[in-house]
Amino acid sequence: MSESLSAFFYLAASICFIMALRGLSSPETARAGNLYGVAGMVIAVVTTLLTPHVVSFWLIILGIVIGGAIGTYIALKIQMTALPQLVAAFHSLVGLAAVCVAAAAFTFPESYGIGVRGSIHRGSLVEMALGMAIGAVTFTGSVVAFAKLQGLVTGRPLVFPGQHLVNAALGALLIVLIALFVSTEAPPTFWLLLLASLALGFLLIVPIGGADMPVVISMLNSYSGWAAAGIGFTLSNSLLIITGALVGSSGAILSYIMCRGMNRSIFNVILGGFGTEGGAVAVGAGALDRSVKSGSAEDAAFILKNASSVVVVPGYGMAVAQAQHALREMADLLKKDGVNVRYAIHPVAGRMPGHMNVLLAEANVPYDEVFELEEINRDFASTDVAFVIGANDVTNPAAKTDPTSPIYGMPILDVERAKTVLFVKRSMASGYAGVENELFYRDNTMMLFGDAKKMCEEIVKALE
């Protein structure tokens, strides 16, 4: 295949990828969009296999078969609650693949036409170094994120004194190494650069806590895109550049949306350590001597049955308890009784962007009953019951009223405007931000203590 012909096919693949993202603007077009993505990938791979550089196929076929089998198996088996760690793991693979390609390009530049060993073009060296560094940061960063999400290490932020200094020094070292690598093209600098980048990725994510994972995953998503773009520059391949840019900007936008959902700057999240104070902030304010009203599943069932409108506010706790199916059963019974049931999703609910929507969809909740914060927040005032299940900080009115609160300014769901608030919670423990939720002590709040799934099942029983 001639070079201009393959460039043409790469262009077609790029457009397919754009269409794949475009399809996601609505659930109706999304499935077709995904197929565009698959088509784009097939075009890209076949086109590359037909270029004159590729003459030996057995290793390639072996790799695709092995990788394809593993990928297919994992994708079919994975539980939807484990989606965040799956995505983190996949990000790490992209990062590692970028490192491998950079290493291949460095040791055998002839096949990419970027010079000969020992005298690779200066520009290509810069691009290669950047692509590899970003890839390596993505790799170790995603591995740490995966370990945190999977519960292999504590989800709490791990901070040590002088952390920022170490990171800054490492960053400076990276720049020096890149300069050294580009000017000398010495193999040791290449491997040192790799090691330093791997260390940086690790240290960058370690101090970030579990509930900041939506931002971290989006950020790593973005990095994996920039890594691909960097490799694309190295290989002068416009398909890689375009795709990398698409993915990079997508991840960046998601990070921005997640940060806005928490009213925090991206730097604040990256610097980490949020929520390390534990419950220390919460105590005081005289909250402790106030009493809460707690109720049983039967009480809840009675209140729910007599309501005419219910808004369910799910959070990460629902995902942990796998309560989405029991919750939907409860909603079905209420709907049969003529109750209007809707769902309100906070932007940072769950451990990755849109996680709650997927879990509700998995439990067969129709997507037109699920609303975003801006769409539904005004309706709480005219709602009879707000049913909060596994969420806490995102409902805390302190975000609006208390300028000293760590979550002040965060957009929250105005559940306190509803006539009655039912809180399904395991205990009185404060949420991730370590802030006491004043809502628990209000007269119109009833606490339902227990496991989210069990509670929903008991309410279902009481309703029947």
Place this chain on the structure above:
Amino acid sequence: MAEPASLADRAGELAGSANSLAHNLELLAGQLSRAEAPAPAIAGTPFVFELTVFVLAVFVGYYVVWRVTPALHSPLMSVTNAISSVIIVGALIAAGPLGISFAKVMGFVAVTLAAVNIFGGFIVTQRMLQMFQRKR
């Protein structure tokens, strides 16, 4: 839904203009190298052309992604994950030559990793999207 088509048209136009830009740049580069001493600079497509493509693609990504409905942000992540594995293109070239070398082994590893991602990413996205149903 006329919009995807018009977007594709626009992307096509953009690509077209980027192509002609590249062509002009190549001519210009040719003239330059003839006018001056043999240029030691970058072989193949010039960096400026690549940068043009990159910046335009960032803009396309920006506008397309802002239109993604928040309910589908998880599938967005998994599908971008799958398509970023297009890095397999670089891996295929590394694994393509005859004989065995370090580069070829690296290529093989990268092909395998990217394949996990491509298959896994697209399949899990499809699984998710299949769950999103309207009210019956």
